[in-house]
Amino acid sequence: MLNILTNNFGTLMSGLGYTLLSSLIALVFSLIVGTVFALMEISPAKWVRVIGKTYVEVIRNIPLLVITMGFYVIVPKYLLPVDGFTAGTIGLTIYTSAFIAETVRAGIESVAVGQMEGARSVGLSYAQAMRQIVFPQAIKIVIPPLGNQFINLVKNSSILAFVAGFDLMYQGKIIANATFNTFDTYLVVGLLYLVLTMPMSYLMRHLEKKWVTA
Amino acid sequence: MSMIEFHDVEKYYGKFHALKDINLTIDRGEVVTIIGPSGSGKSTLLRTINGLERITEGKLIVNDFDLAEKNTNMDKIRKNVGMVFQHFNLYANKTVIDNITLGPRLVLHRDRAEVEKEALELLDMVGLKDQAQKYPAALSGGQKQRVAIARSLAMKPRAILFDEPTSALDPEMIGDVLDVMQTIAKQGMTMVVVTHEMGFAKRVGDRIIFMADGQILEDATDVAGFFDHPKDPRAQEFISKIFNH
Numbered sequence: 001m002l003n004i005l006t007n008n009f010g011t012l013m014s015g016l017g018y019t020l021l022s023s024l025i026a027l028v029f030s031l032i033v034g035t036v037f038a039l040m041e042i043s044p045a046k047w048v049r050v051i052g053k054t055y056v057e058v059i060r061n062i063p064l065l066v067i068t069m070g071f072y073v074i075v076p077k078y079l080l081p082v083d084g085f086t087a088g089t090i091g092l093t094i095y096t097s098a099f100i101a102e103t104v105r106a107g108i109e110s111v112a113v114g115q116m117e118g119a120r121s122v123g124l125s126y127a128q129a130m131r132q133i134v135f136p137q138a139i140k141i142v143i144p145p146l147g148n149q150f151i152n153l154v155k156n157s158s159i160l161a162f163v164a165g166f167d168l169m170y171q172g173k174i175i176a177n178a179t180f181n182t183f184d185t186y187l188v189v190g191l192l193y194l195v196l197t198m199p200m201s202y203l204m205r206h207l208e209k210k211w212v213t214a
Numbered sequence: 215m216s217m218i219e220f221h222d223v224e225k226y227y228g229k230f231h232a233l234k235d236i237n238l239t240i241d242r243g244e245v246v247t248i249i250g251p252s253g254s255g256k257s258t259l260l261r262t263i264n265g266l267e268r269i270t271e272g273k274l275i276v277n278d279f280d281l282a283e284k285n286t287n288m289d290k291i292r293k294n295v296g297m298v299f300q301h302f303n304l305y306a307n308k309t310v311i312d313n314i315t316l317g318p319r320l321v322l323h324r325d326r327a328e329v330e331k332e333a334l335e336l337l338d339m340v341g342l343k344d345q346a347q348k349y350p351a352a353l354s355g356g357q358k359q360r361v362a363i364a365r366s367l368a369m370k371p372r373a374i375l376f377d378e379p380t381s382a383l384d385p386e387m388i389g390d391v392l393d394v395m396q397t398i399a400k401q402g403m404t405m406v407v408v409t410h411e412m413g414f415a416k417r418v419g420d421r422i423i424f425m426a427d428g429q430i431l432e433d434a435t436d437v438a439g440f441f442d443h444p445k446d447p448r449a450q451e452f453i454s455k456i457f458n459h
Binding site: 112114115117118119120121122123124125128132133136137 | 264266288289290292293296297299301302303304305306307308316317320321362365366369
């Protein structure tokens, strides 16, 4: 097992790097896109709510692989050329954003109605009340489930292997095919995923303790 | 000069008829208490005055704005009409002082230092000057409600609506809150108070309104006379139930 790691160290580290890069990009953008759709889902305007709900329901009910293949196959054919890494990262972002939208929406809705009414009753606009009072409270509530989504995101980034995204899983597949040592290779790959996700788990727990109890 | 005018107001929740043919004029500086059994529409009536609930039919004029008009900016009404809630609704993520200064800063665009100075004066008035830096979670119910009243006053409103301000409080906390309300009433604030505190209604109120089943059944300026001889049979029943137990 050790020689799989030492013989292919450069390749594995390159894969780990692409996985990390893809995860970080998808994390930032899925948080932004997800929050926007969460706010749309609870908007006072009905047509905005309908758009938000439709997006979330469609995206979260399609397999990640199908969404990613869509960006890998359909987008280059009709729109513009994209490589595997880009297609995979976009697919991952879109897919995760639907789950983040649901998580953030639930957080906002769990903040007592009175908080919004209290803020509106002194003349704050809906947007001001949301930004100053409701949203900051919702974020604290949402940290633990959001942590789950981020860990899922890192693991789901293995989708890049299907679209030649040069990630950890992709490199693992190549090493396994070359060495015929499937067992050891995927064991190493699994451990390397843990190297990424375990610190995240700890970080989320730390934030949870620090913010949620504050 | 009238502050609030209801003209033939109806309010429905789906098929439920919550407010029936409400006609009511409240003058500036008047202190009106509204009593009645639960589910009688008291809170709904109060909440229509600052647009937290919209009326279905009729005309509702508050501070010269027509609330039934679609284009009326509710934020402008609320800037001038404060509200104190049964469950306080203080901002859980803000300190006491920030709870009070947020509205004046964001809505009235006033200078922070100036507003904080006024906020401390208000806190002094409600007896909570030393609590300015605490979060609401660290306060008792009675303290929270006095902060909520200070928050409302900081906007320098034309009127304040009170929705059962003492109903969620422990008995020993009620007096402090009622004292603050009495002080405000003496300063000439227009107040509409939904309450079960009959003592407050008698002592402080200029006028009492009895509601049942979505209707105003009695509207009396002789508050003591109302408690002695309510005219409406349902008011008689309500009063006798309260005082004979």
